[in-house]
């Protein structure tokens with residue numbers, strides 16, 4: 177388990193991690209709805225979408241639903257003109273229900289059941305991803321209705337999640353897939369890759385784009401139909417405890433590499449984390465406390481099996497802060513403390529050996545950057561209910577709303 181080495185900011189009433197407006201919103205939300213909560217701000221989703229759009233002006237963005245498959249996020253992005261990247265029939269159902277036109281979607285899971293393909297086709301999504309001949313064969317019955325992307329693998333040990341370990345093929349294998357598809361009269365539209373989630377260096381994208389460019393040339397040299405799409409995947413990084421490169425700067429070398437592609441190649445991307453990570457704040461309250469071996473343990477009503485599941489699955493280090501609801505907090509001396517989740521499992525620890533002032537039961541622990549791979553991977557272990565999500569600045573509504 178990744179330990180949170182966060183230096184907690186206990187001056188949040190005045191400056192630091194939380195503005196006074198945020199603090200007021202958090203405390204009033206807890207008064208109204210109870211804890212634990214996740215506050216989802218659609219304005220941040222909008223802002224992040226446009227920031228990436230501005231940084232990649234020639235690229236069509238397909239939001240990957242996986243990190244936060246929430247209806248308010250889909251509705252917000254739909255209104256902003258975004259496209260969507262789907263991976264499962266559940267995600268197909270969600271976008272269908274919200275009224276996303278199927279032409280604005282692609283299905284990018286490299287390994288599918290026949291029923292997954294049929295569900296997507298029935299909705300009207302016609303672009304799919306393959307990375308092997310076994311998968312290609314599944315499209316024989318649908319060859320007149322589909323266009324495929326071949327996913328390439330570029331390993332990336334530095335990313336939070338090296339998505340090229342489990343998916344993607346080599347350039348040689350891709351060429352064999354493209355040749356075979358041509359024989360089977362299945363249309364190959366282009367190439368795709370995912371350099372890995374939370375990729376800190378744009379060079380990974382540049383190398384992958386160059387490799388795809390070379391393969392696209394080879395396809396033409398072999399007398400096969402020219403490819404017309406490149407999908408540069410997701411992976412764009414956000415600042416958790418460490419500052420990452422601003423997105424505009426991050427995308428400069430990527431744009432330069434894309435400029436070398438033939439004009440006939442349409443470029444798309446599948447950002448997930450970048451769009452939603454900053455859009456959600458978690459709020460847990462302290463259920464109880466105990467002194468154990470010189471440290472004070474605070475038991476929260478949310479933990480590793482809930483909203484903080486990213487500590488386990490995603491390696492993310494969320495900036496944490498506290499809101500003391502009782503008085504006299506500024507004078508409290510700091511003491512070595514443990515923040516732990518509610519379940520009866522000892523791995524359910526959110527932060528160990530951190531310096532906190534004395535907190536009372538009912539005080540709040542706030543996590544920032546909690547939008548990506550958090551509630552999406554939460555469980556109901558021990559029957560502790562997942563945090564409710566309060567949606568702010570939703571297009572359809574003018575006031576906060578609780579979605580259970």
Ligand SMILES: *Cc1c(COP(=O)(O)O)cnc(C)c1O
Nearest residue numbers: 240284373410411446447448449
């Ligand atoms: C998870 C995933 C994404 C989103 O990746 P981020 O790192 O969150 O941007 C995009 N495409 C595919 C195929 C994925 O599996």
